[in-house]
Amino acid sequence: MSYNLSNRSKGKLEGVHPDLVAIVERAITITSQDFSVLEGLRSYERQEALVARGSSTTMNSRHIMAPNGYGHAVDIAPHPLSWNWDKFYPLADAMKLAASQLGTALEWGGDWTSFKDGPHFQLPWGTYNGKR
Numbered sequence: 001m002s003y004n005l006s007n008r009s010k011g012k013l014e015g016v017h018p019d020l021v022a023i024v025e026r027a028i029t030i031t032s033q034d035f036s037v038l039e040g041l042r043s044y045e046r047q048e049a050l051v052a053r054g055s056s057t058t059m060n061s062r063h064i065m066a067p068n069g070y071g072h073a074v075d076i077a078p079h080p081l082s083w084n085w086d087k088f089y090p091l092a093d094a095m096k097l098a099a100s101q102l103g104t105a106l107e108w109g110g111d112w113t114s115f116k117d118g119p120h121f122q123l124p125w126g127t128y129n130g131k132r
């Protein structure tokens with residue numbers, strides 16, 4: 001079965017780096033688990049609120065617009081919405097495969113050793129440090 005991004009998910013990709021948008025657009029066509037884009041580009045004020053409530057640990061988020069005018073992170077979640085980790089692994093598999101197929105480096109928050117973040121995918125700092 002092949003899935004498509006909803007108009008709402010597409011809207012949440014506005015302002016996200018085109019390389020990451022391409023990964024999301026490819027991943028939705030190869031995933032075994034439908035997903036929605038929860039958030040892409042994020043304001044500094046929104047990030048402050050997330051840190052204050054413990055949903056994030058940094059003000060140096062890849063979601064915040066970089067000097068190049070793009071956000072470098074997206075949060076996606078299974079559709080229908082579930083916070084069950086078993087639902088995030090197929091999403092990670094699809095995103096990582098899409099990134100590999102497109103020749104683009106990608107990091108998943110679920111692979112982090114501290115503050116695991118299942119919905120979070122980002123372009124790496126070293127490769128995308130405000131570039132393009």
